[in-house]
Amino acid sequence: MSNAYDFSFETLQGKPYPLKDLAGRPLLIVNTASQCGFTPQYKALEALWQAHKASGLAVIGVPCNDFGAQEPGSATEIASFCELNYGVDFPMMAKVHVKGRDAHPFFRWAAGQGGFLAKPRWNFYKYLINKNGGLEDWFSSLTRPDSPKFKAAIAKMLG
Numbered sequence: 001m002s003n004a005y006d007f008s009f010e011t012l013q014g015k016p017y018p019l020k021d022l023a024g025r026p027l028l029i030v031n032t033a034s035q036c037g038f039t040p041q042y043k044a045l046e047a048l049w050q051a052h053k054a055s056g057l058a059v060i061g062v063p064c065n066d067f068g069a070q071e072p073g074s075a076t077e078i079a080s081f082c083e084l085n086y087g088v089d090f091p092m093m094a095k096v097h098v099k100g101r102d103a104h105p106f107f108r109w110a111a112g113q114g115g116f117l118a119k120p121r122w123n124f125y126k127y128l129i130n131k132n133g134g135l136e137d138w139f140s141s142l143t144r145p146d147s148p149k150f151k152a153a154i155a156k157m158l159g
Contacts, residue, residue, distance in 0.1 A: 003133025004029075007106040009062065009093040012075040017060075017093060019106075019133075025056045026136075026157050027129035029106065031098045031120050032061045033070035034081045038124040042086035044145035048154065049090040055158050056131075059090040062106075064098045067122045071095060098125075114138045126150070128157055 004027060008018040019027070030045060042061075049059040063078050065071040073081065075094055082088035096104040098120040110127045111119035113135035118127075122141045130136040136157050143150050 004106065004109070004129040004135070005133040007104075007109065009060070009096070009104070009106070012063075012079045012092050012094055014075070014094070017091065022058050023133065024131055025058050026131055027127075028057060028059045028154070029110075029127045029129065030059070030061055031064045031107070031123055031125050032092075033063060033065070033067065033123035034073060034078060035070040036068070036123040038122070038141045039070075040086075041124050041145055042082060042088055046086055046088050046090065048145055052154065052158065053090075057154070057158060061088065061090060061092040062098070062104070063092065063095040064120075064123065065095060066097055066099050066120075070123060110135055110138065128153060130157055 005020045005023045008016060011017050028048065033039060045059055063071045079092060082092055098104060098107040107120060118138045124141040126139040126143065126145065128136040137153050139150060
């Protein structure tokens with residue numbers, strides 16, 4: 001796979017979500033979990049989505065249960081949790097693995113592009129994909145989506 005647009009996910013509703021349909025748009029892809037200390041980042045992710053979707057930014061949440069079993073819910077439970085607790089309106093994908101042999105191909109690709117440290121080591125790793133489908137930057141769980149550093153990276157990517 002040569003760029004992020006070559007990958008596809010499935011939505012929480014079970015529908016295909018090929019990233020090629022977003023070709024030419026910048027993407028923010030985040031592995032998420034509902035029972036994590038970083039879960040409140042959903043609020044800032046939703047704010048980014050609302051602030052920048054008109055500029056073309058697509059925010060995509062990808063639940064995983066790989067770290068501390070912090071996303072045990074079904075697709076319906078995840079959707080309900082995100083909407084009721086954080087008003088999440090951005091696209092949420094079906095739960096996948098982000099590490100190990102069974103890791104979703106996008107996360108293997110992103111780790112390969114970003115180097116050893118870019119491999120998800122916990123929930124809420126954030127991957128910025130530029131308009132050409134390349135990995136622009138990545139951020140660990142510790143970098144909040146509303147931090148000045150992250151907002152600057154979004155602004156740079158949006159040009």
